[in-house]
Amino acid sequence: MSENPVLAEVTRGDLVESVHRGSAVVATADGKVIAGWGDVNRLIYPRSSNKILQAIPLVETGAADRYNLDQHELALACASHMGETIHVERVRAWLGRVGLSETDLECGSHWPYSEASTIALAKSGSVPTPAHNNCSGKHSGFVTTAVHMGDDVRGYVGYDHPVQKRVTQTMSEMLDVDLFNQPWGTDGCGIPTIALPLVNLATAMARCADPSKLSPKRKDAVERLVAAKAAAPVMVSGTGDFTTEIMVVAGGSVVCKIGAEGMFTAILRKKGLGLALKVDDGTARGAEAALGAILKSVGALSDEEMEGLSQQLTRAIRNRAGLQVGELRGAPIGKVAGF
């Protein structure tokens, strides 16, 4: 793999202790690259950073309207949530309206990403169920679409299941990539994650920021999903999380999503641009700090928003006693001209 630039760094005392390299790209809805760092054409697995694209069929098929999904639930369909009560209860209620339950979800179970929720769950003598899985909202969207379209719900995670084929077709259109002919792997929650060039992911995100050239139906679906994420950031991630805080402080002008293995995407609504990045080492902290660096570099945040996000953009690293001993921050990549 070719060398990509340092996008984020971790300090301790006076030294930079660790660095995160990666590639990042900001593009227009026409696929024009506005700014790029490193190899922007590299094949990446988008992982969960593309959840908003995977949720389009839920709205476009009419499934969301049939089951009266509100903005909190549409946001959950695009979420990697922290397994807090607000997420888990909402997933259960939603599935109940569709006539299903979490036993129909094929995402598997894991302890909540939220440490507080894990401790509370363990204290209560319970164990995690599929509703606690960070992907349970996305999977609820899949099974809701399956029921609405008359598919057999079972096996909906499979590459050849109508639910996934619908997602793959929709994403191919949004990405300008024929995903049916791309290499793929299996994501943590069991569904396919299909390889694509990073720049195309930025283009698809730009089409979420500026859907003016999409078909009216696609435009409506995308606008509703973007608006839902902007309206309910805590449903997309969780209390106090980086992704949530970016969306809260940016007042919905930046709608973003982390993905496993160092992925991050952002929809820059005010600018009509899309952003995609991957840190080579696959770390969440690297992806988060890199996102901050790129957002600053392309002027996606106002001075006031940067001030409000100062604790997220430069994060204190503390020892067990709470003393600050270093920081996680975006690398000094400078300001891109023209922004």
Added chain:
Amino acid sequence: MSENPVLAEVTRGDLVESVHRGSAVVATADGKVIAGWGDVNRLIYPRSSNKILQAIPLVETGAADRYNLDQHELALACASHMGETIHVERVRAWLGRVGLSETDLECGSHWPYSEASTIALAKSGSVPTPAHNNCSGKHSGFVTTAVHMGDDVRGYVGYDHPVQKRVTQTMSEMLDVDLFNQPWGTDGCGIPTIALPLVNLATAMARCADPSKLSPKRKDAVERLVAAKAAAPVMVSGTGDFTTEIMVVAGGSVVCKIGAEGMFTAILRKKGLGLALKVDDGTARGAEAALGAILKSVGALSDEEMEGLSQQLTRAIRNRAGLQVGELRGAPIGKVAGF
């Protein structure tokens, strides 16, 4: 920072999804470099990878003998343990013999690294105490030395406290680096972590593998600590952990230690060599896979040991349902000539 080579990689489906770059070096007790990858002279913080060096004063001062520390306790003094019952109870018993308790430890508290231990602790309605801190064994060593030497125990984590000065002096001798004049930061457990060139850390580990040129007292202390780690690998880390398994399967011929931010050291006893590595991004998985690659490269493991460690050296990455979807493995760095 200059580019270091890829030492470990993560696959999913047919693609390499993420990579871990780093530098690594194998050296003799005389400081001769036998093999090196990337920038072996870079300044690193050793973090917990140097715990065996930090434990030398515990033995050398006579404190360990005065309080009848056995091999399990000496191994704990060199440990980043997982907070399992075997670790926590042993720390409490040890401190009791010294006339202290875990409230004297200044390392802070955190939930155990072992998920099972965290869940069990939460289920019991308890919260973590300093004994659960992964560094509680090392800190028990510090306070034991302080009591033995008549130091005021309070503040023993401070850079200028006699306990730390003793550690810094001993490490300076083992490393051939005057640590008193090096930049430093504060480690997660509150003590100083002092910057030094990676190659010197390999040299110090080689002196643990081949202590023949150390003073008789130093040689005895080092030999006892190495033997303790080899005899009680589970006390150095925890049940099923990578570090523990390497030491178990290698039958004590490889005595190793991970450190935060991508550090790893190994004492290659059969070869009389020392190994030190850091992955640039600071990930534990990267450091573990890189260690496997280097151990293979320099022939530190027999074919039989490699077979016994196959699940550690190439680790399955599974989705939430347990299906293998990729792997974490050392990069193909080849065999170093002469081994």
